[in-house]
Amino acid sequence: MKKRLFGIVAGVIGAAAAVLLVLIFHKPSPPQEVSPPTRAVKLFRVSSANTSGTIVYPGRVRARTHADLFFRVSGPVIENDLELGMAVKKGHTIMRIDPRDYEREVERLTHNIVILKSQLTYKEQEYRRMERLLKSSAVSKADYELALSSRDAAMAEIKAQETELRIAKDKLADTCLVAPFDGRITDLKIEKFEMAKANEIVVSLQNLETLEIVVHVPEGNLPELQTLGSGGFFGREFPVTFPGRQLRHTATLTEFRPVTSAENGTYELRFRMTQPEKFMIFPGMTAEVQNLPDRRSISSKKPQVPFSAVLRKNGKDFVWEYIPESKQLARREVNVLRVHDNFAETDSLPAGTLIVAAGGTWLSETHQVTILNPEVLRELD
Numbered sequence: 001m002k003k004r005l006f007g008i009v010a011g012v013i014g015a016a017a018a019v020l021l022v023l024i025f026h027k028p029s030p031p032q033e034v035s036p037p038t039r040a041v042k043l044f045r046v047s048s049a050n051t052s053g054t055i056v057y058p059g060r061v062r063a064r065t066h067a068d069l070f071f072r073v074s075g076p077v078i079e080n081d082l083e084l085g086m087a088v089k090k091g092h093t094i095m096r097i098d099p100r101d102y103e104r105e106v107e108r109l110t111h112n113i114v115i116l117k118s119q120l121t122y123k124e125q126e127y128r129r130m131e132r133l134l135k136s137s138a139v140s141k142a143d144y145e146l147a148l149s150s151r152d153a154a155m156a157e158i159k160a161q162e163t164e165l166r167i168a169k170d171k172l173a174d175t176c177l178v179a180p181f182d183g184r185i186t187d188l189k190i191e192k193f194e195m196a197k198a199n200e201i202v203v204s205l206q207n208l209e210t211l212e213i214v215v216h217v218p219e220g221n222l223p224e225l226q227t228l229g230s231g232g233f234f235g236r237e238f239p240v241t242f243p244g245r246q247l248r249h250t251a252t253l254t255e256f257r258p259v260t261s262a263e264n265g266t267y268e269l270r271f272r273m274t275q276p277e278k279f280m281i282f283p284g285m286t287a288e289v290q291n292l293p294d295r296r297s298i299s300s301k302k303p304q305v306p307f308s309a310v311l312r313k314n315g316k317d318f319v320w321e322y323i324p325e326s327k328q329l330a331r332r333e334v335n336v337l338r339v340h341d342n343f344a345e346t347d348s349l350p351a352g353t354l355i356v357a358a359g360g361t362w363l364s365e366t367h368q369v370t371i372l373n374p375e376v377l378r379e380l381d
Helices: 001-024 098-135 142-171 223-232
Strands: 038-041 043-045 055-070 075-079 095-096 177-178 183-188 201-217 237-242 246-256 266-274 288-294 303-308 312-314 316-323 326-334 336-340 343-346 354-356 369-372
Touching: 038 177, 055 183, 055 266, 095 201, 098 142, 201 288
Parallel strands: 038 369
Antiparallel strands: 043 354, 055 201, 055 288, 075 095, 095 177, 183 201, 201 266, 237 246, 237 288, 246 266, 303 343, 312 316, 316 326, 316 354, 336 343
């Protein structure tokens, strides 16, 4: 019995010693580093007081000079070496239809006029003879008037045939489709040897050297008409970005349509720009026009930020400021003067400050952020 008890005690002591050795010599593994969470945000750049409240409007690029070309006559196409995107010069024949029927019509009318003129010569002589005989009373006045009307009818017939000849020559000239301006082929609706129908579009031509950007502005954001005209907005250049390609350029405000669009009830502004030298802009691309005049900002003297960017905690207002150097967020207290039209007017943010435009409730200083509109960073350059 004693031996059994001694064995149990010895086993307990050995197990305790083993546990003690493990605790002494075991090195705990270092804790794994947890990467900070990442959030996607859109930034807003605070503008100076004299440009505050301006809005970025999306627009669509189109060619300033464009045309849908068609033949004025019908016929099979015998010349068509066009390709989409091909550059053509003004006056260059870009397509031709078979001219044989129209050439024969010109020949027929030309021949008819020759015959009619020879007949007119005879009738003119007959009229002159009747005129002399009438003076000597050798013929009746009725015979004289018959010769006169025959001569006049021949002259009228010649004029009618000459008019038809000019029309036939125009139709013959219309068998050649000529480029009315320098441009590029943007659409091709017919191929060689196919039948071209009169007044149906066969090719589209656009000049890509001068482009337009069409922007639609809601009624509530549109400045008064006299402000647009006298406020220096017409003829003024505005910065333009192309989000799909992350490019920047400038465009000039040239036109304003003072009637609403039937589709969406907005007003149309048109901007003109030249084709950039370092990159190519094509019709149909999306553009964003910056710093457009806004009725709310004309009387405002303080910088404005989106109201969605302002957060409130412990009775104080703040925004999340983005620091480009460290790529970190910092909470910044702001002094909101007033709120109107989803914008907050403040005097405590200097121009150029980058803030998170919305969604700040879910952010903290430890968050890493992904910028959804990186072009706003280049505006600081």
